[in-house]
Every structure is written in structure tokens, then in C-alpha cells.
Amino acid sequence: MPRPVRLALSDLLLLGMIGIRTRRVRAALSALGISIGIATMIVVTGIPASSQRALEAELTALGTNRLKAVADSSLAAPGETVAFPQEAAAMVSRIGPVRAVTDVANTRTKVRRSDRLDSRNAAGLMVLAARRNLPEVLNAHVRSGTYLTEATERFPTVVLGSHAAARLGHLDLVPGEPPPQILLGNRWFSVVGILRSIPLAPDIDRAVLVGWDAARDALGFDGRPTQLFVEAEEAAMEDVREVLPETIAPENPGLVKVSRPSDALAAKRSAQATFSGLFVGLASVALLVGGIGVANTMVISVLERRREIGLRRALGASRGQIRSQFLTESVALSVLGGFAGVVLGTLATVGYAAYRTWPLVIPLPAAAGGLGGAIVVGVLAGVFPAVRASRLPPTEALSAA
Template sequence: MKRAAAATATRVERPWMDPRDLWTEALAGVLARPVRSALTTLGTVLGITTLVITIGVASTAGDQIVGRFDALTATSVTVKVPAMAPDAEDTGPLVEWSGTDAVRRLAGVDSVAAVGESATANSIQVRSNDVIAPGDTSAQTLAVVAASADLPAAVRGEMTAGRFYDAGNIARHDQVAVLGDQAAKLLGIRRVEDSPAVFFQGQSYTVVGILGGIKREQQLSAAVLLPPTTAADRVGLRTVSRFLVNTALGAARQVARQAPIALAPGHEDALTVVAPPDLSKARDGVQSDVNGLFLVLGLVSLVVGAIGIANVTLVTVMERVGEIGLRRALGASRRQVAQQFLLESTTIGLLGGIVGAALGIAVVVSVAAVKQWTPVLDLRLALGAPLAGALVGLLAGLYPSLRAARMEPVDALRAPS
């Protein structure tokens, strides 16, 4: 008798249910109320869609930002020259103005220019005429800079009027000048066809051109640019202070190592090189910052979806008290009841994850197509989004399923339907 009772108890209180039966019961529970299930799934869909969109768009935008950084900054190298030679006995300049030729021969160099500046020449009273009248305020305090003839290409600028002085002007020590566009505006000079002149320190200089659209060294837009020989004769700017080098994409690091040796063999350590940072680190930094910012928004949306699943699952448990009591009375264990509701919530989360991942990928590709960007999608994100939805559903259904499992059959059957 004891053995028969034990066998009967074992058959009634089976701890595990056939997975196919469990899945059938869970699917029937989800499909029993299709509208409610669809609305519940919508919360997870929105959460997963937001997560995929934010991370995908952030990665795509981060790659675009890095691309622009590559084009504008990662090709710029600056070599700074000290004012004094490292050897006390050497009275000559450390680097000559002709050093641009040596740098230009390096592989990967697109353009190079030499610039000479000094503290005394950074604030000179410049006038557009030589008539000084009482109360006249036409004089402007501008920087006077010596520059080699290839400066426009080095600063990525263009001549908006006239021309830049050439090698002939430099060789003849011509008293000519080129104005940055801001300096020309301050002095009221817009055209150079009539050979306007500027005056400072008792000397006149014929303006032959106006340089505008400067993208690099933008402070030169408010400067008066002189040929190196003229600047040495009239202003005392005899030495080079900086070399501005533009390189092909990817050649900046190599040029930064070779340029000091080409300019000052044996004294290359005396020169200071300013080179762009490593692009891979910059790319990782940009994408990490952007992803971190938008990931928070996606997670918030996902939490909202999880709360929706938990709320609806709990309401479903309350509505199915009679069903739960009947199943317990027919021999279903607490574990089997909990498994059924857990599987229902997990199925809703999984469906939401699949739909949300598909919608998110479609939005990312559409945004990239409209902006003419290259879409950047992490395959792990696309495959992991449905699993994330299932996990959200599983976690959201824990409390409702435990509450359903704790119901006693007698109390559940007596509860109003």
C-alpha cells in the first residue's frame, strides 16, 4: 500500500512538464488575448527599437565625426622653431626659410609654408592711408607676419582678391603685402585693382591681394602678411618661428618624425613638433562617448517596456485565478505554474526583441541613406537584441509567476472569476 501511494504521489506531483506541452500552454495563453499581448509586446518593441537606433546611429555618427576629424585635423603638422640656436657659439638661425624645400621632398607632404612672428610685431598700428588728422581713429592694431609664398595652400585658404606675392617679390625685397580678410575688412580695403596701400612704422606697402577662407591658423585672417625678405628689412622678422605642414591622410605621424631631421640635421631635438593624435584612439574615444550618452536613453526605454510586461502579466495572473486553481487541483506543481507564466512573459519579450531589432536596423539604414553616410551596425547588437528582449520578459515575469505559484488550489477555486 505504501508503495502504491508513493507511486501515485510521484505521478501527480511531477516537478517537470514536457517542454512541448509547456510551450503549447504558454503560446495559448499569449494568443488568448491577442490585442493585449500585442500592446504588451509594443513596450518591448519600443525599448529594443530605441536601443538599436541609438547605438546604431551613434556609431554611424561617431564614424562620420572621426571621418571629418581625419579630413580637417589629422593631416596637419606644425614644427615650432626656437628663437635661439642650441649652440651658443652659432649665431646663425637654426632653420632657414628655404627649409620648406626640404620638407616638401618628404613622402606624404601635400603643402608646407614657413611663418615668422615675434611679440613686437603682433600689435602694430596699421593704417589704410598716411594722412593723420586730429581725432582720427582709422588705425587698427594688427599682427604683422612674415610668410613664405606657399602660405595659402598651407592654411587651406584662397585668394578672394588679387594674388599672393611670389618668388620674384621675395627676391626683389618688394614692399608688398597681403591682407587677411578680417584685416582687410577692418582697414576698409575690399579691392586691390587700384593698388591700395597700408602704412605702419613710417613705411608704405602695396596691397596685392586678400587671403580669405582660412581653415588653419585662423588668426592669420587678422594679420598683415609680408614677404620674408621685406619683413627682415623693415620689421626685423628674420627667422622662422613655425613650419605649417599638410600631409596625405595617414602620413602625419611619419612626417612628424622626419620633418625635424630634414629641417635641422643634428639639432632635430631642439624643434618641437605638434602632430595629430593617433586616429584609432580618437575614433574609439568619440564612439565610446557618443554610445555612452545614447545607451542610457535606450536602457530607459527598455526599462519602461519591462514595467509594462510585468504589469500586464500580473493583471493576467489575477484574471486567471480560477484557471490556476483548476490546474493545481489536477496535479500541476507550483514550479509548473511558474514556468508557464515565465514562458509567456519571455515569449512576449522575445517577439518584442525580434520586431524591435528589425525596426531599429531599418531606421539606422534609412537615416544613413538620407544623410549619405555609411551605416555602422554591430552584428552582435542585431543578434543580441532579441535575446535582450527575452531576458527583459523573463525578469519582468518573475514576480507575477511567483505570485501565481503561491496560490493554493482551494483559495484559487473559491476566488470570484
């Protein structure tokens, strides 16, 4: 008995595309079902991912990756100043997950707007010795003037927090005019900058910031910090928090009070888990709907093409060749719909992210998974119709009206 001729891959593709070429509208509608499913997958992953990226940026600005260490003044004897060792910031910077650290120190100096005010009638503001990297660590911005520079931090110049500027009556600095003067202790200092409000550090809003060297020279500052602000990797925040006391003050870790990671960190992690579960659920439903559409189209195609199936069987086509033909058609429909869905989903995500001014995020795993899912759906949707077509007896198929 002669063995049936095996179809080449090119011949199989041509046979599989017959139904698509001859029934273009139906094929387009069927592929549209898959494309909508894949586009939905891209959209429900891309748009929320863009939204999540924007949300993460906002939560990060609230301090989810920052810690604050303060010297516990309750442990001090009356009249004693509690402070950290001078090398505390350098020691903290050696912790692996720490990205940046800045320290400030309360100089215990009184602030007056004018020398005509009694020294007992101070403004009630803190005078803090500060480093030049404070704006970067606290995400602070200058509203008027400039922050301390390598040159100005050595001279009697100050930068005012937003609340301190309002209390002292210096809301803005006018370019070209002499800077206003304030009295720190018995020394005049020039105001060179005013900060915007800092959500991460309300204490800085109520402070007058002086350069570290200027505080040493003019205010009798001993160089020991009283607060540290630490920026670290979010994934290691709890670990960093645990080792900070021993790192800052090895001889007296109980002196160090470390703020817990912001509640926004828990909200951020919860949002990530919620978004991930939502993505999987919506994408699965979308693919299921598309697969049902392809399966329905293929079943109808088999019913309508029974005479073609019977003729091919009568001319010598094997059952395997019939199964391969209809299975190839089903996969081809799904792949075409998958490509169209990736394009539609990407365009929709780009447009919506641009409209909301969100960072654009196109999840490549979702696009690749969408195409892979389209192939799987095509195979599953085509198995039953292909098997049914191969089992049609030639006589029955040819006699179909």
C-alpha cells in the same frame, strides 16, 4: 507516490503560448512595450552613431590626424636659410603610425605678374617647391585646371593657392586657351592649376607651388625642405609628435617646431565619451520601461487565469510546471517584442540617416544586446507572476469568480 510527468520543450512552448494566442490584443500591447524599448535602444545608438561618424569625418577634415613640422627660422643667422635634411620625409615615413608625409620648401623666389613690374614690387607670395602627393595629405582639391603631374612637375609650370590666384588676378583657367604666365625670379612659368582654399594649411593658400625638379633646375633650389605635413593614426598622434624632431633632424632636433594636434582632436574624443554615456543611459531606461510593461501584463494574466491554474493543479500539474508555463509566456512576449523592436529601430535609423545624408551605422552589439536584454527582462518580469501562480492553492483558484 508517482513522479510528475516532465513536460517536453515543445509542450512547454505550446503552454507558454496559450496566453498569447488567446489574448492577442493584450499580448500585442505588452510586446509593443518591449519593442518600443528595444527600438529606442537601436535608435539612440544608431542615429547618434551615424551622426558621430559624420562628425568624425568633419573633424578629421580639420586635421585631427595631421601634424606640421616647420624649420625654426629664429635659429638662423642673418641671411642664412634654415631647412631640414633632404631625406627628412623618407625618414618620417618609416615611423610606424605614419600613413603619409609630404614636404614643401620655400625657394625664396619673388613672384611677379608681369615683367613690367619692378622686381622690388613683388606680389608678396611664397614660391614653394612641392610634391605630387600634397593634395592627398592635405585634403586639397583643384578648383580649376589640374595639379602637378609626373610630367608637368619637371617643367616650368605652377599651381596657385586660392589667395595667390586672387592676388595675381588669375581666378580661373579657361579650357582650350593658352595658360597664363607668371614670372618667378627671371623665369616665366605657366599656371596649370588653381587650388580651393585649404583649411589645414593656410600657408598653401598664399603660395605658388612649383614641382620639386623644376625648382631645382630653374630656381636654384637645393632640395632641402622647410616644412613637412604628416598624416598619422589618431591614437598615436602624441607619440608621433614626440619622435618627429629627432627623426627629421637627428643632429639638431631643436631646429624642428611641431604643431600640436588640433584642438578638434580633444573635441572629438570628448564627443565620443559623451555619446557613449548617453547611449547607455537611454538604452537602460528604455529597457526598464519595457520590462515594467511585461511584468504588469503577467501579473494581470495570473489574476485573470486563476481558474485555469486551479484546474491544471487539480489535474496533476506541479508547481514547477505552472512556474515554467508563465515564465515561458513572459520570455516569449519579450522575445517577440525584441524582434519587432530591432526591426522598427533599424528602419527608423536607416530612414533618418538617409534623410540627413549621414553614413549609415547599425550597431550590431546594440541589436544583439537588445535581444539578449529582452530575454533577461522577460525572465525578471516573469519570475514574480510565475511564482505567485504556482503557489495558488487549487481550491482557492477554482473557487475564484
